[in-house]
Amino acid sequence: MEDLIVKAHGTPDPKIDCLDHGFVRLIDAMPRVSYGESVVTCDSAITQAARVSYGDGTKKVNEDVGLIRYLMRHRHTTPTEMVEFKFHCKMPLFVARQWIRHRMASVNEMSARYSKMPNEFFIPQPEDLRAQSTSNKQVSEGGVSLDDAEDWLCEVEEHCENAYKLYEKGIDFGFGRELARMVLPVNIYTEWYWKIDLHNLLHFLSLRCDAHAQKEIRVFGDAILELIKPLVPHVIDAFDAYHPLRGGELFSSMEVDALSKLIRGDAEVELDSDNTREIAEWFKKCEKLGIVS
Amino acid sequence: MEDLIVKAHGTPDPKIDCLDHGFVRLIDAMPRVSYGESVVTCDSAITQAARVSYGDGTKKVNEDVGLIRYLMRHRHTTPTEMVEFKFHCKMPLFVARQWIRHRMASVNEMSARYSKMPNEFFIPQPEDLRAQSTSNKQVSEGGVSLDDAEDWLCEVEEHCENAYKLYEKGIDFGFGRELARMVLPVNIYTEWYWKIDLHNLLHFLSLRCDAHAQKEIRVFGDAILELIKPLVPHVIDAFDAYHPLRGGELFSSMEVDALSKLIRGDAEVELDSDNTREIAEWFKKCEKLGIVS
């Protein structure tokens, strides 16, 4: 009998540090044990489940890798639900708030009603402060003045210290922890156990490892991806090759039309749309394809 | 055609204020319109769905109210999924964090990445500060020194002001909103649209209107209950009569044995358990039944 996590990582609970005090630790996987050669990685659980659906017919035509790539390419996602991962994670509360929106997962979080929150706050490096994007209001990008950053972070550190003192003062007064914690800022660290199947995890990773995700959650996404990659290598290869938020690219019907005309020799690259944002997105894809420079 | 929400509340979007700046506003319901007499309240959607399951057989035996009570008593919960409510809510962030754990709901929350958070923080009244419970570490109960409370809340107000200034300073420096918000404490207000079916809402209410819930979320639970009660009156009656966290009472197998012996005349009320907490819970139920005083 072999432990697939130990085989992949050399330890039964591999851990990657994230930000200044956070981490992701892989603590379990299903399948986890291998007898003989039948279960080489967790990928095996996917082909096993797919074969019950597709029956004998698949035996000769598809090798395991081909089957996984086929399932991923055509979004036959139910077999990937057959793989499950469990993590122990520690992250700032504002990261946890984005993370928890992924509902199809099981979570046990440290309770600020029951336990006293530890005195640990996320303080970014000055060079990690980013400017508010003007083109996409949801993201930050580009540099800011390092002097401003250092100045502000200094105040942030002091602010967190004060917040924690006020928190402790409330507890010392005998107030309920559930009340005293109201003064804590959202860069305080929390931790949880998080269990999720591979199908839902890939959805999480597609969004949270993407350039549009806030950098502070992206480091957690990247860490998770690194931890699971050796356990489901062919799935991740296919994910990177086919998913529109990874290496793949999704074209709208108007873009397919434009592409088609272009290839047939039409000189002008025009999209049948009067939406400026959509036109800008089309030009970005054209650049990627080397059509415009 | 009649609008069931207007019929129940006299307005198409009834609202109840909660805490110092929060609210719950009922903005939609399914079913919402009534033609003639067939849909008297949203209760009707439940019996309609139940009757497709149980077929003609139910027509003569059960009246609508009896059918609803039967379904609720025996936890035939799928017909209650046929009723849906949508709310617009505003609550402190630490309340939102408890609320969001109810996964079977749809949420659109104000984005602190996209929008600037408004300067509104929850500041409790001094008499609303409660002491940390010693028997149940998860709750707070009992009074605290009003002087301590006033003193502490004074500092909290100042702390929130400072936090907001620091937040605005970060924004003025041009930092991304997603970064600047890290200094905001969890008593800041957020808001969201929340849509949930009645089955999942009853589960939410059973937990969040319960004495073990934090008081600051309980006021929202109570407001929701008040808003939906005239729309599903028989469901709420049955909920209050049968649910173990409402008027009902759940006895364990050992408690049923003890109860049985007691009724048959055994003098001593003893539970077959060496768990002190379980024995304490049994005595509490005995008190309620008037067995011990």
Place this chain on the structure above:
Amino acid sequence: MEDLIVKAHGTPDPKIDCLDHGFVRLIDAMPRVSYGESVVTCDSAITQAARVSYGDGTKKVNEDVGLIRYLMRHRHTTPTEMVEFKFHCKMPLFVARQWIRHRMASVNEMSARYSKMPNEFFIPQPEDLRAQSTSNKQVSEGGVSLDDAEDWLCEVEEHCENAYKLYEKGIDFGFGRELARMVLPVNIYTEWYWKIDLHNLLHFLSLRCDAHAQKEIRVFGDAILELIKPLVPHVIDAFDAYHPLRGGELFSSMEVDALSKLIRGDAEVELDSDNTREIAEWFKKCEKLGIVS
């Protein structure tokens, strides 16, 4: 006050017949009522929810249609969860078995334990019998001998009659309905109430209106699409324009590379893959683009 369903369809419960005895009937929608001009279609509930997320910033830049198209293009799907539809459907049992795999929905089905199943079986038209596909084992396509079809369907009709007689005989013997029904073939009709939010419904429609779906469920998918289209017109337009299973097209990283080389003038259309199925899919896309003929 206006009823959006009546406005869209001229009746409060529009119905489309499907197959020989089946149907889909739209019986409710959220939102359903409109006061004044604010809620023109159910699309309005999506922009309303999106605006709470994105805040004031969106007001000037995006018109409603542009916002919906943006959300759909970038898979910001949570606002579409804010729209809910309820249907009454009747379909053969083998169709119901495919349908029920969509878990994020509420269902109340006729119970064969409680009710006697009606004597209604799906009998296709001879010209609707299709041959087993040889290239894709999961589908049927192409014509079959009409004589064979008529011959076989004759026997099927007799078989269903016999099955129903045997079912009734079991019931007459006093056997439980839950046992007697075991002889009924899967082309018998069942019915249910089905409630689902728009996000999950679009996922359902993308799969079930697709050419790879069995034709007998596709007619239900098409009927549903027709029923909701006038209620969420801009969503459906965007769905048809952007979804990779509708008018959109998804290219893998290898296909993007090949496309790019091709456009830059490389003579040979070659995909970096040794997977025959993947290469065949690439050539199909090339045909669509007019690259190969």
Place this chain on the structure above:
Amino acid sequence: MEDLIVKAHGTPDPKIDCLDHGFVRLIDAMPRVSYGESVVTCDSAITQAARVSYGDGTKKVNEDVGLIRYLMRHRHTTPTEMVEFKFHCKMPLFVARQWIRHRMASVNEMSARYSKMPNEFFIPQPEDLRAQSTSNKQVSEGGVSLDDAEDWLCEVEEHCENAYKLYEKGIDFGFGRELARMVLPVNIYTEWYWKIDLHNLLHFLSLRCDAHAQKEIRVFGDAILELIKPLVPHVIDAFDAYHPLRGGELFSSMEVDALSKLIRGDAEVELDSDNTREIAEWFKKCEKLGIVS
């Protein structure tokens, strides 16, 4: 390193036969491996997750068993989501149809579109045929004439043979499998992989091992319970002691009132209800308690 399934069952994939051709096979569990003494059974994953929520405070007060019993008694169900089981199951289609209604699970079923269904039908023993209940229309109970049963089952066998011949004839004509299968009765066997977390599995078991469940699914519920019991022994003990559909008993507010009066010496056992069914249920509980005979 130890395999918890092998430790519990002596084999890595224990199997229990159900009905004439069905089975349940436990093929995986999370957690599955144990290093040293820390993970004794899968129960350990629950206390591990609970302790992250409740923090250090629980260490001294609660032993593991006490903590599990506390969580189960008070329906703190999230830690039980941390345990996951995977089964390979084979069952008649009408059983599968009831089973699949439990949505919070992952399923990969044999596809009748892709594969040819095997010639295996559920044929009950004559003594297993039960009469339609007159009091509860949803269930069957009590004996039937064995002669009738034998007579009917003889016809059922022949009917299944004919159905399968007609199915094969359709396939031989070259019709798609998805069409040919429409003649197969619902007592044909299908199989699937089924993965579910312990919280949702307990809900499944509470309903499907209950006397109100159809006997043909109950045997599968019982088999699953037997397979997991040695893996989560304390959870199952608590489940049997506390769940209202197991050893526990739920009393409505009116029943608690009646019980209270009765114990205080009121001669008459009367329930404040004019619902005959509710009164009957109360008398049944009274019998269980030895109040009435």
